[in-house]
Amino acid sequence: MKLFQTMSDNYKYFKLVQENPNFLEFEHNYNRLRVxxxxxxxxxxxxxAQMVYHIGSYDELVSYTGSTHLLEHLLFKNFEKSIDGDTQNIFQKLSKYGATINASTSTNRTNFYSTIPANVFDVWAACEAKRMQYAPFDVDNKDKKEKHVVVDELRIGQGNPFQKLTSAVVGAAFDRSGYSHLTAGSIADVEQTSQERLKDFHDKYYGPNNCSLVVVGPISVSKVLRSVHNHFGEIKMRHFQRIQRDELEQRGPRSVTVFSKMPFSMFQLAFRNMEGKHKDSVVLDLIAQLMQYDNVGIMWMLKQMNAVPSFGVINNRVPHRYLFQIVGALPSPNPKVEQAVISQIWNYLTALKQQPVPDNILQLVKQSLLNKYKAKVSGVEGLGALATEAVCLGDINDIWRREDAVKAITAADIKRVANYIFQPTRSTVGSLMPEPQGIVDRPDPKQVGYNKSLFETEYNQRRMTRELLESFQLTNRVNLSSNRYRCKFGILQHLTIPNINKTYLMLTTKAASSNNALAKVTSRVLREGMPQSRVKDDKMSLFGSSGDHLMDNLHTYMTQKNMNFAMSSVKQKVSLSITLDAEHDLSDAVHMVLKAMTNLPALSEQQVAVKAAMEAGQWQGIKHDSFTASQQKLTEVLFAQDDLNHATSPENMIKQLKHVTMKDMNNFKNDLFENGRPFAVTVLSNNSMSVDDIGKAVAQLWDKFSGKKRLMEHPFDDHSSPALAIKSQVHKLSMKGKADGHGVLGVRVALDKNDPTWTLLSLATNVFGSGMYSRLNKKLRIADGRTYGAYARLRGGQYASDSYVHVFASFSNKTIEDDTNAMRELWDEFVNYGITKEEFTEAKMHMKNSLNVKMDNLDNLVGLSHNTLMNNKNLNLKTIIKRISEATFEGVNDAITEHLKNKPIVTVIAGDV
Known part of the structure; x- marks a missing residue:
């Protein structure tokens, strides 16, 4: 039966725009709001649920860059002037329901999105309707505090090498297009933007006729349309005119070089691409996938040679023609290295124009891209994110239509599109290099007394005919079932959700080796195998002479089955995870993993070094990240070196990686698990998979690695934290060249996750530093404008180890010490006086409901369920929810007093100090 048929008195206010098995799209008859x-x-x-406004940085004019992003922030503020007697914003309305609330601004859209229980949709709709009608800030108040927050975010972006280089590349690539600057804009423009102008901007562009309301999930159409009309039906259309900003033709190659105070080198080769609705835009998506694909892509080959430690190939699908970007980090600032890398890429692109992609390779890469698309539609949040960009392009059906477009792509299509896109005359090359010594700065116009250097000058100033008969209603609520079994290989936890389309397996036991670096390199070799493309100085051969080896390895199998495989080893606990489409056989997947382990490629010393260098490249970047560095230092002070919570420093990990050998990997592979240690296994599947099916799959690993000495013990090892004498202390980490840093506080807590008091302390920590209206953010962000975000987390507590409270915030390096002291004052007030009854009630409700919201994501569900199994075979999600429900106001404050008050505090300041 058609969903939308003849007359009904309930929904005469809408007309049906598109009807499709995947979605319904309506338009309000009065104000043209799309639903x-x-x-x-x-x-x-x-x-x-989200509101997608068709306005972004593309529409900003000179000197007003960053305005759309700034307005996004301001639209979360409280209504300082009561409009309808209610001044609360969306955070205060929905937080107690466990809602996830956020917003983002891009080139062509701004969206405000929430992940919420279906039964509070009407509350969400009321909040968004109010935000559409009124700019929730007082123009007369001239409040500049939120500007400080946005400027702080801009400073953080300036420390990002990719963002810094891309800003220069788009500036060089475009002349009059709105794509000539990044969405964040410039600090100077943001600082000078008046709130009067922002209010005028809101009044023009934030109307129903420039907006699409999108809802993804188990909710009836009738309920959605009823709420939408009730809350949005009387909002008038806005009148505005967009400026035509088509780009001028590029008639020659362009280049730009940027110097940075950070020790990074990076290149970017960019080409103007096609608008997102053009069919060839999807061909460019496939070319980007091909260039990065393991064993055959040029970028993967260059990484194998350690010429490009990390890379990305990005085809930006947006409403107008933007950029196809090839980006890579460089191991050296030597210009000859960059020239050699870019030369190899040009050789590859030339070959791509001339040589057809073999059909078996083409099908494999197409399947890989389809897997990537498919992974994003697995939950309501992922599908909602895809809907954001599809709506921005102008057609929600792009989510599904692009899959058919990928399947239809031929080798001839790739050659055709490569020939007209990858033209040197339409290219822009960007280089980011460390700033050379000897540069003399020009006098700063902001310097005191600068005007005395200027000539004096005198200035003269002047001043619905079709209705719904029946609403689409999804099936009744789908319940999760959970059972635990004692098996010959250990303990199995089987989670079942009917009709899900993925199977998840997580396995943990004790490793034979405690070398995490060795596990990382071995896992990479197992996944990737050996390269098939060949790079020569004068010529690029896209593919090896035979594709047989490529088609018979674990990575190819993973692509064909839409499977992910990962292996890690932390403090001698080894974990394997497998995820694949439910239609495929889990036993077969485990067999392929075992086959890859058994037939581990025999690499030369140089090839092992390259694999290790690829891993080390990721850790090199961490060395310059103030957040990671500060947290590592915190755990170093709070915990002994062999403690589970002690984080490995990047320097130590890089050192370990350099010493990995092929002999080590073979030993690791041959004796992966320690004898005498059974498995803890968690599997999430649909109801078509039986416990026997899972048992047969896991038994393959057990039989392979059990050994004669294996005994039936439980897999739940305690990792009790060694006692450590800790005093209050301050550490400063000098990280030059960045405009921002991190202030951090840490307190060790003698509790593990099995203790019910851990839940009480977690709830208290949430009051202090979780969410926009936490104690930290209300003061440091909203009231003072010191930071883009300040947070507190209760971390650790795994496997009977101690925990620690981690308080952190990003601050400007100019004020970071004062700002960290202000954060410390808030901590002292928190631990001395506890939380209020009102804070407790809201935080308890939020904690319980947010757990439900998070568990709707199946990756989160599997991860947390396996984590609880590993902590205690008797602990599960129901127990956690029960503990939250039984939490009392007095109990939380008692936990603060006992475990946080008068405890030693470790302070870490990481930045240009």
């Missing part, structure tokens, strides 16, 4: 409903099952009855 998109995408049915999606959710075992927790969670929906993703």
């Amino acid at each position: 998109v409903v995408i049915p999606k099952e959710s075992h927790k009855q969670i929906i993703h």
Whole structure:
């Protein structure tokens, strides 16, 4: 039966724009608000709802860059002047329901999104309707505090090498297009933007006729349309005129070089691409995938040679023609290195224009891209994110239509598109290099007394005919079942959700080796195998003479089955994870992993070094990240070196990686698990998979690695934290060249996750530093404008180890010490006086409901379920929820007094100090 048929008195206010098995799209007859409903099952009855306004940085004019992003921030503020007697914003309205609330601004859209229980959709709709009608800030108040927050975010971006280089590349690539600057804009423009102008901007562009309301999840169309009309139906259309900003033709190659105070080198080769709705835009998506694909892509080959430690190939699908970007980090600032790398890429692109992609390779890469698309539609949040960009392009159906477009792509299409896109005359090359010594700065116009250097000058100033008969209704609530079994290989936890399309397996036991670096390199070799493309100085051969080896390895199998495989080893606990489409056989997947382990490629010393260098490249970047460096230092002070919570420093990990050998990898592979240690296994599947099926799959690993000495013990090892004498202390980490840093506080807590008091302390920590209206953010961000975000987390507590409270915030390096002291004052007030009854009530409700919202994401569900199994075979999600429900106000404050008050505090300041 058609969903949308003849007359009904309930929904005469809408007309149906598109009807499709995947979605319904409506338009309000009065104000032209678009409404998109995408049915999606959710075992927790969670929906993703968003407002997508068709306005972004592309529409900003000179000297007003960053205005759209700044307005996005201001639209979260409280209504300082009561409009309808209610001044609360969306955070205060929805937080108690466990909602995830955020917003983002891009080139052509701004969206405000929430992940919420389906039964509070009407509350969400009321909040968004109010935000559409009124700019929730007082123009007369001239409040500049939120500007400080946005400027702080801009400073953080300036420390990002990719963002710094891309800003220069788009500036060089475009002349009059709105794509000539990044969405964040410039600090100077943001600082000078008046709130009067922002209010005028809101009044023009934030109207119903420039907006699409999108709902994804288990909710009836009738409920959505009823709420939408009730809250948005009387909002008038806005009148505005967009400026035509088509780009001028590029008639020659362009280049730009940027110097940075950070020790990074990077290149970017960019080409103007096609608008997102053009069919060839999807061909460019496939070319980007091909260039990065393991064993055959040029970027993967260059990484194998350690010429490009990390890379990305990005085809930006947006409403107008933007950029196809090839980006890579460089191991050296030597210009000859960059020239050699870019030369190899040009050789590859030339070959791509001339040589057809073999069909078996083409099908494999197409499947890889389809897997990537498919992974994003697995939950309501992922599908909602895809809907954001599809709506921005102008057609929600792009989510599904592009899959058909990928399947239809031929080798001839790739050659055709490569020939007209990868033209040197339409290229822009960007280089980011460390700033050379000897540069003399020009006098700063902001310097005191600068005007005395200027000539004196005198200035003269002047001043619905079709209705719904029946609403689409999804099936009744889908319940999660959970059972635990004692098996010959250990303990199995089987989670079942009917009709899900993925199977998840996580396995943990004790490793034979405690060398995490060795596990990382071995896992990479197992996944990737050996390269098939060949790079020569004068010529690029896209593919080896035979594709047989490529088609018979674990990575190819993973692509064909849409499978992910990972292996890690931390403090001698080894974990394997497998995820694949439910239609495929889990036993077969485990067999392929075992086959890859058995037939581990025999690499030369140089090839092992390259694999290790690829891993080390990721850790090199961490060395310059103030957040990671500060947290590592914190755990170093709070815990002994062999403690589970002690984080390995990047320097130590890089050192370990340099000493990995092929002999080590073979030993690791041959004796992966320690004898005498059974497995803890968690599997999430649909109801078509039986416990026997899972047992047969896991038994393959057991039989392979059990050994004669294996005994039936439980897999739950205690990792009790060694006692450590800790005093209050301050550490400063000097990280030159960045405009921002991190202030951090840490307190060790003698509790593990099995203790019910851990839940009470976690709730208290949430009051202090979780969410926009936490104690930290209300003062440091909203009231003072010191930071883009300040947070507190209760971390650790795994496997009977101690925990620690981690308090952190990003601050400007100019004020970081004062700002960290202000954060410390808030901590002292928190531990001395506890939380209020009102804070407790809201935080308890949020904690319980947010757990449900998070568990709707199946990756989160599997991860947390396996984590609880590893902590205690008797601990599960129901127990955690029960503990939250039983938490009392007095109990939380008692936990603060006992475990946090008068305890030693470690302070870490990481930045240009």
